[in-house]
Amino acid sequence: MKHRTFFWFFLPTALAMLLFIFLPIISVVTQSLFIDHEQVFVEVENCNFFGCNTVSVVDTEATEQLRAEQPLGRFVGLGNYINRSHLAFSEVGEAWDKSDSVGGFFNNIFNLPLYRALIFTLVFTFTVTPLLIILGFCIAIGVNSLNQKIKGFVIFFSLLPMIVTPLVGSLILFWMIDSRGIIGSSLQVLFDDPDLSLKASATLTWVTLIVYGVWHAAPFAFVVFYAGLQTVPQDTLESAMIDGASRWERIRYVVIPHLAPLVTFVALIQLMDNFRVFEPIVGFNASAHATSLSSMIYSDLDGESRLLSSAATSSVLTIIGVVILLFPVLIRTWRDWDRKY
Amino acid sequence: MSSTVVEHKSFPVRFFSYLFILIWLFIAAFPFVWTFWGSxxxxxxxxxxxxxxxxxxxxxxxxxxxxxxxxxGYYGAWVKEEFWKSALNTAIVCFFVVCTSLTIGTLGAYALSRSGFRYAFWLLILALVFRAMPPITLVAGYMLPFFEWGLWGHLWTTIIVLVAINQPFTLWMLHSFFKKIPKDLDESAMVDGCTSFQAFRYVILPVMWPGVITTGLFSFLLAYNDFAVTAMLLSKENQTMVPKIAGFLGTTQTEGNVMFAVAAVVSATAPLFILVMFFQRQIVSGLTAGAVKG
Incomplete structure (x- = not known):
């Protein structure tokens, strides 16, 4: 295709992405370098029975005016990045000096909001992704051996957890694990502990979120693997059988190698999706025990005091995280392309 | 799959594989049945x-x-809390997002799939990076300019933002469908005197319908399921269903009002249920579109 034709075909989508993805990134980066104006103070002399003293009072009018004139705030450079709610260099250094063990160091780090969110996001991403791949694979193998007639029915119900709105899906599970809900009260009976609550402890909250993550995303892995299973070379399977390979050996040496590229694909998509984990934290009302990078930005933006600079700083750091996460993939795709052209 | 080999599975293997699928079905479907009944x-x-x-x-x-x-619960949610307004807003948003995304997405993806130049590849990679970025990070960038220019809170702003955010995904999916259509088809049309656009419009698009419908479905799901953008960029009157449900949780703590949220959740899930029922095949083909090429 000629450059000129390409340009006209691609223009609308390029404009959309330029205006609403690229420019916002610039806007986020800019905002992260500024901070809200401090309030303007004026010295007022206060005289009463005991004499006079000067006090500083907030000049609301001047503050409002300054904020209206320069909505971005005042320039602080990288100040937002190194403050306590973000990279917190000084606090990390202090924690390093003070704590005598690695565990103690991590405990201290865990109290800093950004690191707390980062640790949860990474733990979530790297436990949910392998678990959902394994579960999805098992379901695919199981469904593949089913009777043709009930396959469609099973696939229909399997798709539901994935297709449902994430916030809605997490709410549905959240109501069930409530101590007055069916799962919550069953667990209380099972462990014989009437005070057991999945919401009360941080560890259990993390486990619930991870269970939700696997429940939500396993169908995706299942569908992809199931489609892959339809293209497993039958001759290879047949010859493996004739050579006396057991069922397990056939799966291990024929089916799994055939599905390997699909595993990479699922892992890539799911790493991206799980890294942005956000809705379940809102749905499970879990922000006291678990925050992710996305939920951290959300809580900055939400509510009366919109902490735009703080949210922007977290966003920039998150975007950097995404790029780092994607780096191996980018390099691989680049090599693939080189091979093709 | 017509297997030429007759597999003789031992009874325990078969038993456990059936049992496993039954348990999975229960885990996948039971929460929905339970909530529907409970609503x-x-x-x-x-x-x-x-x-x-x-x-x-x-x-x-x-x-x-x-x-x-x-x-x-349904009466409270739909009538008292005016959930019908949110449902209407969701319908408007989804309709326009799907139409716009598909229009500009098919044009762009077609160009990407027919251009052998290096920049096409870089554009796709850039789209992949955009696709990986959590939408909420962009929302932080919209807030200030939208407030300043008075764009905040309107439905159409949200529609445009959702279209843009969905573009990377739409491009990748349509690109993989276009790749499957042989280049000879549009080349011969152009030899016969079509312009590029005519070749695209009258020769390629008719063949592409299944791909366009599948992509449209996913575009719809992205718009319908979005929470980050709709929660932050819409004013209270213009809220769509998902932020409205989130709102139920925060404000309605009095007894009985949780049931509004339960009823709203069931109402918001019903259209998805129907969608899967009718378009199961397309959804499955869409999920595997990017994968099967390897």
């Missing part, structure tokens, strides 16, 4: 301190309303 009960049954089985039998519901099923 017709009163709160003290759905969240029962005495016995969770009350949610099935509806002891309190019978006591309060005289019947084992009550539509109070």
């Amino acid at each position: 017709f009960k009163v709160e003290l049954d759905f969240f029962s301190k005495e016995n969770w089985a009350n949610a099935i039998t509806g002891v309190r519901t019978i006591g309060d309303t005289g019947s084992a099923f009550t539509g109070d």
